[in-house]
Amino acid sequence: MTQRTAIVTGAARGIGAAVAQRLASDGLQVAVIDLDESACASTVEAITSAGGKTIAVGADVSDEESVKKAVQRVADELGAPTVLINNAGILRDNLLFKMSVDDWDMVMGVHLRGSFLMARETQSHMTKEGFGRIVNLSSSSALGNRGQANYSAAKAGLQGFTKTLAIELGKFGVTCNAIAPGFIATDMTAATAERVGVPFDDFMKGAADATAVKKVGRPDDIANAASFFCDERSGYVSGQVLYVAGGPLN
Known part of the structure; x- marks a missing residue:
């Protein structure tokens, strides 16, 4: 198979790091993107020590010029990026009456605007x-x-965005799918536990008890799903939302 180049955003840690490492083990060259380029060092080291080819790129996915520069750098140093994982995300949790406009805009900016800018570029x-x-x-x-x-x-x-891109880009050989994780043990969920004042072990136990499989997910569970969607043999799967959540959800 042709060696492909992938971009994984928010890949300094957690789900993004696991996905980047999995795609590298699948034979792809991987650009590891995060807001702070230096924070990507551990992901880059894990990939290169396993024999993969990777670069770290600092970029703000919510900023148009930053995205353009990042994608161009990837194209110049690794080749045309034909695999994109839009993983970058932030939390600004609060009840509606306490939520500020900045809290709303920042989350929308990273998740939705960022995914739009990266996909468009x-x-x-x-x-x-x-x-x-x-x-x-x-x-x-x-x-x-x-x-x-x-x-x-x-x-x-993002689910509506995914389905629309699948319709628009399918005739060009481009698929677009979404992964919807349930509870995944990461720094982000640990921060949520801290916010609500629950010890993380207790927080995970409660989450595990709520699933059919009676356990929480790990970043590798999401990496496995991403690997399937990115495979060259998965070209007839597009516009799908896969819930990786330990059981059915209503």
């Missing part, structure tokens, strides 16, 4: 190559979650 490489894979990270919170009006709205929006 990389799609020209994909359509030119006649091959592309876009995977957007949604969330089970898209179904609604107390204290996350901004995050839930952004993650639900």
Whole structure:
């Protein structure tokens, strides 16, 4: 197979780091993007020590010029990026009556605007190559979650965005799918536990008890799903939202 170049945003840690490492093990060159380039060092080290090829790129995905420069750098140093994982995200949780406009705008900016900018900037490489894979990270919170009006709205929006890109780009050999994780043990969920004043172990136990499989997810669970969607053999799967959540969700 042709060696492909992937971009993974928010790849300094957690789900993004796991996805980047998995795609590298699948044989892709991987650009590790995060707001702070130096924060990507551990992900880059994990990939290169395993024999993969990668670069770290600092970029603000919510900023148009930053995205353009980042994608151009990837194209120059690794080749045309034809795989995109829109994983970058932030939390600004609060109940609606306490949520500020800045809290709303920042979450929308990173999740929705960022995914739009990254997809728009990389799609020209994909359509030119006649091959592309876009995977957007949604969330089970898209179904609604107390204290996350901004995050839930952004993650639900990404599902509509995903389906529309699948329709628009399919004839060019580009698929677009979304992964909607349930509870995944990461720094982000640990921060949520701290915010609500619950010890993280207790927080995870409660989350595990709520699933059919009686356990919480790990970043590698999401990486496995991303690997499937990005595979060259998955070209007939597009516009789908896969809930990786330990059981069915209503």
